[in-house]
Amino acid sequence: MRNLALVLLVLAVGGYFAIKWKLHSDVESGVDMAVLMMKPYVVLEYDGVSSTLSGELTIDGIRGRVQGYDDEFSIGRIGIDTPSFLSLMKIGDMQSIMMARKDTLPEYFGIILEDLKMPVDADYGRTLHATQIAALGVTDAEDPANECTGKYGFSPEALVAMGYEDYELSFNARFRQDDGQYGVEIHSGSANMWDVDATLKLAGNMTSELAMGPAYRPKLAGMEFIYNDRSLKDRVSAYCRRLGLSPEAVIDAQIDAFRYIGNQVGIEFDDYVMDPYREFLGSKSTLVVTAKPVDPIPLSSIALYKPSDVPALLQLSAEAR
16 A cells, blocks of 8 residues: 555656646747747747746746847746646636636636846837837927926936836736626836736626627726835935926926826826825825726726716725825
8 A cells, every 4th residue: 555655646746747847848839939930029038937836837037139229128037827737737728718608717817927127228218218209299298397207108318317227027917706706906016116006806707708809898896006106206206306396396297197197098087086196295105096886887988988077987086095
């Protein structure tokens, strides 16, 4: 009996490593093909593929350079997160699962992107910012109030002036099915800038509704957005003052930039959001924005409402902490 148990243990361990080797080999083959296809646009290298018993599968040690530019970027790791190694085995059959509308997806499915790092004044970053400004069609991007608050996105010059050398970003998202709804949990952070934790609750069944493809119309059942300042607010204020803005003008410029962000997504923030935001600018480090619609609302229908009506539609509110 003892020998039998030992044999079974050896077979189990051997089977695990054989499956792991096959998984890594398949992923590396796909990654190598993707790297080859992207070569006319981006030159990429990576250290390898790894997986864990806890259900993570990642491509590690990525280094890249955009063709035609000199500055490089790097990514610590990028991949997927599932409840267990067994769940990783099922992911490959996700498409057939959704087409069959079987409720057999893992308890959650996550996306991992850690330690994306690029110089704030990278040459490709300058081109991207210039392209963004041109696409917006604005003519006041260099106005001191707009420049220092990043109303249209922070320019490389602004980030350097605020004391940043590298832009470091990490992002994790999980899609989780709950009773009668499913949630999207997001955590994102940028070193010495900000952290964001967001939770979206969508009505329905993730498996069957995602199988609808382009016909899918997600319905928002609730949202919580938590923004934690990690020194960006103070750096913005200091830079604005160096550009000649008074303390009062700095606050006004930040409020104007915040309203602009709302307008870009079709929302005209009311006092339930703007008053806490003013408080956040003053002495708080965290801003929490929540949406609690009475009934789930199709996200695609929000654009049909006047921006001034959207806060009431979503039961939008905020709190400074």
